[in-house]
Amino acid sequence: MTEPVVALRDVSLGYDSTAVLEHVSLAIQRGEFVALTGPNGAGKTTLLRGMLRLIPVLAGRIEYGFDHIANPPGYVPQRESLDPIFPITVFEVVLMGTYAKLPPLWHVSRRARRVAAESLERVGLAAAARRPYWELSGGQKQRVLIARALAAEPAVMFLDEPTAGIDSAAEVAITELLARLNREQRMTIVLVSHHVGRIGSFLDSLIEVDDGAATKRAVAAQNGRDAPVGSTA
Amino acid sequence: MSTLVEILRSDFLLRDALLGSVLVGFVCPLVGVYFLLRRMIFLGVALPQVSAAGIAAAFLLYSLFVGPHSTLAGGERLLAIAGSATFTVTATVLLALWERRGRERVEARIGATYAIAAAATMLLLAKDPHGDAEIVGLLKGDILATTSASLTVMLVTFGAAALVLFAFRKELLLVSFDRDLAVVFGKRAGLWDLVLYVVIAAVISLGVMSAGPMATFGFLVVPPLTVRLITRRMLTFSVGSALLGAVTAFAGFYCAYRYDVPLAPAEIAVASAALAVVATTVAVRRAVWRAA
Numbered sequence: 001m002t003e004p005v006v007a008l009r010d011v012s013l014g015y016d017s018t019a020v021l022e023h024v025s026l027a028i029q030r031g032e033f034v035a036l037t038g039p040n041g042a043g044k045t046t047l048l049r050g051m052l053r054l055i056p057v058l059a060g061r062i063e064y065g066f067d068h069i070a071n072p073p074g075y076v077p078q079r080e081s082l083d084p085i086f087p088i089t090v091f092e093v094v095l096m097g098t099y100a101k102l103p104p105l106w107h108v109s110r111r112a113r114r115v116a117a118e119s120l121e122r123v124g125l126a127a128a129a130r131r132p133y134w135e136l137s138g139g140q141k142q143r144v145l146i147a148r149a150l151a152a153e154p155a156v157m158f159l160d161e162p163t164a165g166i167d168s169a170a171e172v173a174i175t176e177l178l179a180r181l182n183r184e185q186r187m188t189i190v191l192v193s194h195h196v197g198r199i200g201s202f203l204d205s206l207i208e209v210d211d212g213a214a215t216k217r218a219v220a221a222q223n224g225r226d227a228p229v230g231s232t233a
Numbered sequence: 234m235s236t237l238v239e240i241l242r243s244d245f246l247l248r249d250a251l252l253g254s255v256l257v258g259f260v261c262p263l264v265g266v267y268f269l270l271r272r273m274i275f276l277g278v279a280l281p282q283v284s285a286a287g288i289a290a291a292f293l294l295y296s297l298f299v300g301p302h303s304t305l306a307g308g309e310r311l312l313a314i315a316g317s318a319t320f321t322v323t324a325t326v327l328l329a330l331w332e333r334r335g336r337e338r339v340e341a342r343i344g345a346t347y348a349i350a351a352a353a354t355m356l357l358l359a360k361d362p363h364g365d366a367e368i369v370g371l372l373k374g375d376i377l378a379t380t381s382a383s384l385t386v387m388l389v390t391f392g393a394a395a396l397v398l399f400a401f402r403k404e405l406l407l408v409s410f411d412r413d414l415a416v417v418f419g420k421r422a423g424l425w426d427l428v429l430y431v432v433i434a435a436v437i438s439l440g441v442m443s444a445g446p447m448a449t450f451g452f453l454v455v456p457p458l459t460v461r462l463i464t465r466r467m468l469t470f471s472v473g474s475a476l477l478g479a480v481t482a483f484a485g486f487y488c489a490y491r492y493d494v495p496l497a498p499a500e501i502a503v504a505s506a507a508l509a510v511v512a513t514t515v516a517v518r519r520a521v522w523r524a525a
Contacts, residue, residue: 072418075414075417086409184297
């Protein structure tokens with residue numbers, strides 16, 4: 001069995017010492033495509049933020065199969081969390097992904113610029129590089145944020161509601177992009193989704209979050225996919 | 234035209250004051266850009282007031298424990314800088330900590346800081362047995378009193394601040410634009426916040442000492458607001474704001490000297506005129522574009 005990318009051992013997560021989720025134990029395997037689902041306010045984003053170390057673990061422990069400094073994960077936040085007051089181009093947003101491995105005082109190298117340009121190309125928005133980020137549609141912004149995550153050259157990517165509030169064509173484009181990254185590069189993908197929708201047919205596992213608990217179950221077989229090693233709940 | 238030639242001459246009587254004005258005009262917007270982007274413009278009002286309270290406190294403490302500061306013979310400025318910097322750095326660090334931990338809105342904390350600092354300044358001045366017009370002058374800031382020594386202090390401090398902002402622009406942009414991503418990348422977001430706040434505190438405390446709260450706050454806010462209307466990139470936003478600040482400071486100085494009016498209001502009037510012109514042009518252009 002391979003080492004999990006993330007393993008939660010009897011973890012409690014929440015805010016201001018108040019637990020939203022308690023006694024969560026599950027593991028996400030390398031190369032797995034996982035969706036965190038559940039009703040509004042159930043704690044899906046809390047679980048994702050806990051895995052990303054954005055909120056403290058109240059009890060238990062989380063183990064990681066990667067080094068956060070040497071090989072940080074890709075992260076795609078909810079696009080509304082970014083402030084439109086920043087005058088920033090699409091390329092500047094994507095370039096931020098390359099800062100992951102850039103120590104202070106180091107100049108952004110030609111390689112980093114090339115990686116950012118290639119990441120933008122992979123999401124089909126190379127032509128928009130010089131456009132202001134805020135002028136893009138919701139679906140385009142989401143793809144730019146995915147390009148920014150790719151620019152970090154991650155082995156695992158976490159996405160918070162990547163298909164929320166966008167039209168169905170954009171949803172298809174994003175779903176297919178994530179499926180391709182998972183299939184062709186064996187990239188581990190963990191995303192929060194209020195409803196599974198189109199992504200459902202590409203998933204290996206679902207983590208259902210409700211009533212302060214999170215339960216993982218495999219769906220790879222019913223999707224006709226080979227389950228990654230150790231991905232059963 | 235003759236006035237312009239006169240103030241550009243190397244032996245111009247107020248040359249140090251002119252250079253000091255342009256320096257304040259150049260560096261304050263570099264800091265102000267972050268005020269605008271982090272939506273904490275009111276900090277630009279509160280911190281100069283905290284700086285003033287620090288100056289008053291330093292003089293009162295000197296009076297109580299050492300002796301009359303009127304005998305300091307030129308050391309008043311150093312004493313004032315020490316008090317101003319201590320108070321401003323402490324206040325910015327505390328505000329940064331509360332920003333992450335407090336429950337109430339950031340505006341409420343900044344408003345309370347302003348009120349407390351304003352009251353403290355007046356009370357400390359009232360209790361200073363040697364409080365006199367010179368201290369009040371320091372609290373207001375008097376750029377015309379700039380000497381070559383104080384200009385050197387400004388050059389070193391403002392130069393260091395600009396250097397830090399330029400050298401760490403990647404990190405400061407990342408924690409300002411998407412703090413969560415910075416944390417996910419394993420960056421020490423709290424440390425970068427602290428670096429930014431210390432630079433802000435240093436620029437504001439020296440800006441208030443040199444040019445007064447009005448000019449400092451004006452240059453912190455007005456040039457970035459103006460350039461924000463026309464720029465699409467972060468780099469041009471920062472550099473454009475600094476250049477506009479320097480140019481409006483020079484133009485304000487020219488107007489003040491030419492028409493014999495107070496310097497700080499003249500500088501802010503010129504900067505505001507630039508804002509009005511740019512805002513009007515942008516609005517007209519948008520209206521034409523929509524109509525077409």
